[in-house]
Structures are given as C-alpha cells and as structure tokens.
Amino acid sequence: MLGxxxxxxxxxxxxxxxxxxxxxxxxxxxxxxxxxxxELANAIFEWINCWxxxxxxxxxxxxxxxxxxxxLRTPSDHDR
Numbered sequence: 001m002l003g004x005x006x007x008x009x010x011x012x013x014x015x016x017x018x019x020x021x022x023x024x025x026x027x028x029x030x031x032x033x034x035x036x037x038x039e040l041a042n043a044i045f046e047w048i049n050c051w052x053x054x055x056x057x058x059x060x061x062x063x064x065x066x067x068x069x070x071x072l073r074t075p076s077d078h079d080r
Contacts, residue, residue: 020052023052024044024047024052027047028040028043028044028047053066054066054067055067
C-alpha cells in the first residue's frame, strides 16, 4: 500500500470519513441530478473549500468554525 495507515471499524478516522461522506451525500450528491461530471466536480470542490473546511464547527476548536477560532486568536488591527 502507499504507506497509508490502516483503519479498523470503529477507528476515529473511519468514523470521521463516514461523517464526511454522509454530509457530502446529503448536501451535494442527493440534492439534484448532476448532468455533467465537471459540474459535480466543481460543486464538490466549492463545498469543501468554501463551506466544509472553513465554516463547519469542529469539536477540537470548542465547536467553533476555523474562521471563528482564528478571529478569537488573532489580534485585530484595533488591538495592535
């Protein structure tokens, strides 16, 4: 294999990926019938980069989105 860690059922990485795929299906794949593969690929790319990664809440960040977490940790121009 490519040096990727193997996961067992119940492994936290397995659960994380199941959650990711379930959310992707509910919010992108199941919402409409995609006619062109490029259209679907662009929708998935936009969903991951514009919502899933920056906006969704993370338990490791105190149930804040990465954007909210960075705002709390980064001094504003007014504070400098």
